[in-house]
């Protein structure tokens with residue numbers, strides 16, 4: 001705010017003008033100022049005690065505008081002082097009334113800032129939803145936790161030993177071609193993990209037995225993106241290593257999982273398969289959730305869909321991790337979370353999971 005002496009400087013410093021002209025100019029100038037202050041007071045609204053106190057200090061305080069303007073009386077021509085006095089009185093009254101009115105509304109609790117209408121409905125806050133892959137991952141881990149599995153995670157940027165070597169895939173092993181790998185260009189010994197099986201190795205290397213772990217995470221493969229493949233996706237790995245773990249334990253564990261995940265009526269079958277890190281190895285199919293086994297385009301008219309790979313941990317893998325394969329045995333399995341989610345929610349295109357289209361994501365609210 002400009003000080004009054006600044007406002008009136010031209011009028012009180014005639015610089016060649018007659019005293020009468022200066023006084024006339026002072027009166028006119030003051031009246032304009034008062035009119036502007038009146039507008040300000042009339043427009044003033046506040047719900048806030050601090051702003052109200054600032055108003056009081058500005059207009060009615062000992063160094064406030066009303067007091068300040070009063071001291072200008074001496075610059076007013078004597079025959080105009082009465083008129084000026086009346087203007088000042090009504091101006092002061094206006095400021096006081098405004099102050100009292102706002103103060104009593106504040107006490108009554110009805111004070112509102114100008115332009116606000118508290119009866120209008122508030123702006124809705126959109127609540128986010130869990131990602132369908134998160135929901136499925138949580139459900140998978142919850143089921144395994146109930147039968148004594150703990151959750152572990154491992155690095156997504158991995159060295160050759162943990163992603164391949166220790167898993168019984170030495171260099172030049174043709175099975176390395178089963179997974180198209182993203183290598184770090186400056187150091188091909190480092191890569192983005194192609195599966196969560198690296199976490200098995202890291203867990204076994206720690207040497208604490210028995211191990212009963214469920215290991216979810218993101219994996220990467222150099223694949224062309226399509227409705228059925230992506231360059232990154234998610235897996236859940238399982239591992240149980242102890243004395244006398246058998247293939248029957250593996251089967252019962254997976255039976256329990258499938259019934260909990262998909263319902264009691266779902267049928268299960270194991271087919272012999274090959275993975276370098278398990279012996280024997282198998283792939284597990286469940287009866288098609290879409291057609292109930294009758295045959296449809298999801299199960300390619302076979303009635304079955306594959307959901308995971310599994311087997312007994314290869315003795316070489318155990319010894320690579322410093323575990324005696326004569327004393328201990330173990331089973332392992334790995335499944336794709338996207339695949340489970342696609343079956344569970346009948347999603348036909350894998351890309352939907354990573355495109356972040358909110359219309360797609362919203363459909364999974366409270367799904368689990």
Ligand code: DAH
Pocket residue numbers: 194195196197237238275277278308309310311332333334335
């Ligand atoms: N790592 C395999 C893959 O990504 C999946 C897998 C198969 C994991 C068998 C296992 C297993 O632990 O025993 O295709």
